Amino acid sequence: MAPAGLEADLLLDRRRLKRSRGLWRLLAVLAVLGGMGLAVAALDEDGPSLAGLGNGPHILRLTVSGTITDDRRLVEAIDRAAKSDSVRGMILAVDSPGGTVAGGESLHDALARFRAAKPLVATFGGTAASAGYMIAMPAERIFAREGSVTGSIGVLLQSFDAQEAMRSLGLRAEAITSGPLKDQPSPFRPLTDEGRAALRAVVQDLYAQFVHRVAEGRHMPEDQVRALADGRIMTGRQALSAGLVDAIGGEREARAHLSAAHKIAEDLPVRELRARDLRERTFGASIGTALGETLAAALPHIVKSVVSEGLGTVLHVDGTGALWQPPR
Incomplete structure (x- = not known):
């Protein structure tokens, strides 16, 4: 009969080996799914139709x-x-x-x-x-x-002011920029008059492009389109x-x-x-969906990281959009 200390060491070794095998099995399954998905994507290079x-x-x-x-x-x-x-x-x-x-x-x-x-x-x-x-x-x-x-018909550029919420948490943001408009808009400080004017000029230029496309496509004078494009x-x-x-x-x-x-x-x-979407383009429709669900379940920290990075981008600046947003 083995000494108690030796039995404890053997149990620990078995647990380490089991965990190691489990990790390699998971990686092997993901590798197989990835290979199958890439094969599907190669066969479907030009899209389904x-x-x-x-x-x-x-x-x-x-x-x-x-x-x-x-x-x-x-x-x-x-x-x-x-x-x-x-x-x-x-x-x-x-x-x-x-x-x-x-x-x-x-x-x-x-x-x-x-x-x-x-x-x-x-x-x-x-x-x-x-x-x-x-x-x-x-x-x-x-x-x-x-x-x-x-x-x-129109263009939207949005940001928000998070200063009060940050103050309540005892946080203060600082930015070192190459110019006064580099961080405009920013959720960490209000728009300056100069920043507001510059952003309004961008929105108005994009709006003019939108109106021109509608006037050209509908064979209407631009003034007539502008009357509807509010x-x-x-x-x-x-x-x-x-x-x-x-x-x-x-x-x-x-x-x-x-x-x-x-x-x-x-x-x-x-x-x-x-x-x-990205999963379907890479892995094919059915495999992409299944792989996405598997990754979400097996690797939640990756999903959390991706979400955090996405939120960070949105918090930094919201891009211009031609998007109808019904009131909530």
Whole structure:
């Protein structure tokens, strides 16, 4: 029979070995999932619908929902679709409150290039506001539901003042900057007159770009657009009366228009062209979701770190956005 001290050492060694094996097993599982996901991504390099561009004539449906941000892969996919002999046209289905100004601009320009080559029509779902409205401007015809929330033409730049909360915690922020406007806006000190003027000039320039895109897309004088571009939202019926959309309807009406105007058969197959999030672009849809859930459960400190970094960025400065924000 082994001495008591030796038994205790053996138990400790076994526990260390068990923990070590558990860690390596977890790393092995993550490595396998990652390898499988990269293989899926390699097979799906061009996205879910572009893989079949050569499989007969069809119409693309691009569904844009949620917050619009700059997506290089999506822009490249739209450009490839414009050159494909199999793609006869596109239905842009929007259900978005908007997003970043640069993201809306990038998608707008890609759709304008597509429209130069092939027919493009747009349909609005529950919401197509701000940048969600902007991206539809290249469409030759826009269909909205009577109850769609649209419009909200304008630009937003937000910050907040956290000084009182920091004082209550006994904290004080200090910044060493290369110039007086480098930390404007900042949650740690109020806007200066100089900073407010500079930021207002940025917002007004972005606003002028937005108004120009609407005037160009809707074939309206800029003064007429500016009268509507005070940030207000409209229903689909109101937008129709104001000239911001062309008709009440949805995809059925959009297909009928493509048939009448471009002889594109209403029974032609429709294939989805989707924007994919980071996990899906890297690992494929199903594996990306599963891996994300596994990482969230197994490595909570990583998730916490990512969230903290994200909050730090937001606290430093909020970027300009073309986003409808309903009051809370």
